[in-house]
Amino acid sequence: MLKEKQYLPIRLFRFFGIIDGISLLILLGIAMPLKYWAGLPLAVTFVGSIHGAIFIGYIVTIVIVQLTVRWNVYWSLLGIAAAFIPFANFLLDRAVKKREAQFRTKAFPVLWLVYAIIFFSFMDLFAQLPIMSTFATSLGASTLVAGMAVGIYSFSNTGGNLLAGLFTDRLGPYRLLVIGLLGTSIMLFAYTWATTPESLLVIRFVHGFIGGFIVPAAFTYVANQSLEGKTGSENAMTGAFVGSAAIIGPAFSGIMAAQISAPFVFQTVGLFGVILFVAAFFLLRGQLFRRTKDHPETLRFHPALVVAFGGAFLMMFSQGALAYLLPLRVEELGFSSRVSGTLLSTFGVTAVMIFLSPIRKLFDQWPALANFRIGVMLIAAAQLSLGLASSLAAFYGILIVYGVGFAFTFPAINVFLYVGTTEKNRGKAYGYFYAFFSLGVVLGSSGLSLVSSSLSVLFMVTATVLLIGALCSGLLVNYKSHSTSR
The missing domain is CATH 1.20.1250.20 (MFS general substrate transporter like domains)
Incomplete structure (x- = not known):
């Protein structure tokens, strides 16, 4: 086996979860008001594109964790649901961080x-x-x-x-x-x-x-x-x-x-x-x-x-x-x-x-x-x-x-x-x-x-x-x- 650098899937999931939560707040709290109150629809187009790409990456990390960590499927369902609720990603991150050792994560191979x-x-x-x-x-x-x-x-x-x-x-x-x-x-x-x-x-x-x-x-x-x-x-x-x-x-x-x-x-x-x-x-x-x-x-x-x-x-x-x-x-x-x-x-x-x-x-x-x-x-x-x-x-x-x-x-x-x-x-x-x-x-x-x-x-x-x-x-x-x- 090659000794390539390994990355923990659970930490990759937490990283994408945080940036997904931040991008959602920017979309709802800044881009949407700029579109409807300031007449700048491009704000939603630009921020929405970024949020969409981050969301796709976030879903991919959930799939990776489910396959490699094999945690209970309700964690994956919570992860998906959190992506649509403001601040939910941050609450989920705290819960996952407390239980990280319990998930027995395997090293993330390239x-x-x-x-x-x-x-x-x-x-x-x-x-x-x-x-x-x-x-x-x-x-x-x-x-x-x-x-x-x-x-x-x-x-x-x-x-x-x-x-x-x-x-x-x-x-x-x-x-x-x-x-x-x-x-x-x-x-x-x-x-x-x-x-x-x-x-x-x-x-x-x-x-x-x-x-x-x-x-x-x-x-x-x-x-x-x-x-x-x-x-x-x-x-x-x-x-x-x-x-x-x-x-x-x-x-x-x-x-x-x-x-x-x-x-x-x-x-x-x-x-x-x-x-x-x-x-x-x-x-x-x-x-x-x-x-x-x-x-x-x-x-x-x-x-x-x-x-x-x-x-x-x-x-x-x-x-x-x-x-x-x-x-x-x-x-x-x-x-x-x-x-x-x-x-x-x-x-x-x-x-x-x-x-x-x-x-x-x-x-x-x-x-x-x-x-x-x-x-x-x-x-x-x-x-x-x-x-x-x-x-x-x-x-x-x-x-x-x-x-x-x-x-x-x-x-x-x-x-x-x-x-x-x-x-x-x-x-x-x-x-x-x-x-x-x-x-x-x-x-x-x-x-x-x-x-x-x-x-x-x-x-x-x-x-x-x-x-x-x-x-x-x-x-x-x-x-x-x-x-x-x-």
Whole structure:
């Protein structure tokens, strides 16, 4: 084990709790009066952005403490409730400080910072889903351009993924992580200056490219720490952070965009990225990621990689279709845009519950190919149903099924990638892996926007693509599926 500096999760929670309490008081006691009594609405926009970023960091620390300290869940519930009540954070801090020794805190390994970076990267992605197409149309974009605005991010993200994969094995992930975090944060703030569809497309392109540096580097490190025979369940833990982003991102962006504006959402996520950039710059440098002296291995064809890359494409083709079609479907049926965010969060809640439950042990016990097929077929069934359903109750039930499918698919495709690579070429493989992720989103959003048909037919097209992919997986992989269950 590397002797990196350790940080106690409970003290990180207390720190974020205090600054969250202070920022809440400034928002309510200074910014709000300036808006309503002095006619300065920008005060709420600016302070609210800062408070929002701090709040996200605070929620992340609660999750970290719950997982590492394993305190009684009512402490986590108190922590969440305190964030909405003035002065409550300070009272809770005193109570936690008195009982700190009882919580038997474990040292905070920097691996959790990598998990937080993964959470941020997917928070950035999922926060865009319910608002990007409508934000584009608010700037005067046509339906076609709105679909391009959703997809161009992933199109350029593909280039960033490939570049990151190439250099991760050569230089180690540290430099790519800090460059990606800083660049992504800057581009999130740049959405404030998007006033035309053309400027939005430029910002989306640069945002996607620089954001593509983060995920391959972070996932390479996590994969290299996985224990043999536990790859499926350990990737489920990583999936829990991805799923948490899928829960918080759409709900937060859908509500905040409706109450304030879409740029406010991007600014808040950008501030969270700045916090992680500072933490990564000082905590990861020279401790976690060291340049390898061995020359990276060439990435050779392996049957498992076929399913890994194909599965990545299919899963994110579905996500791209969902991002493009669901808000339009919700609007078509006369529901509020806020519903899109809560619907997208529903599948995330379902996936996280499975990732953190004993069900995740099935990902080690069952063949990965079986888990993959189950997951993709459930997602396909959900996509088909979304084009036919018309009630909110049905929509929520369908997104639960979608979440189960996501929970089975995500660990399975990561197991395939782990089996088909070594530590010396895994970075490049993750670069290609997430390039297929991005390509899937491009074709699932912009690609479908080129098809002139009803929304119900487009949902059917999405389901058909997924079913064909699931059925063909067995033909593409000509080896015993049990060999990938470990």
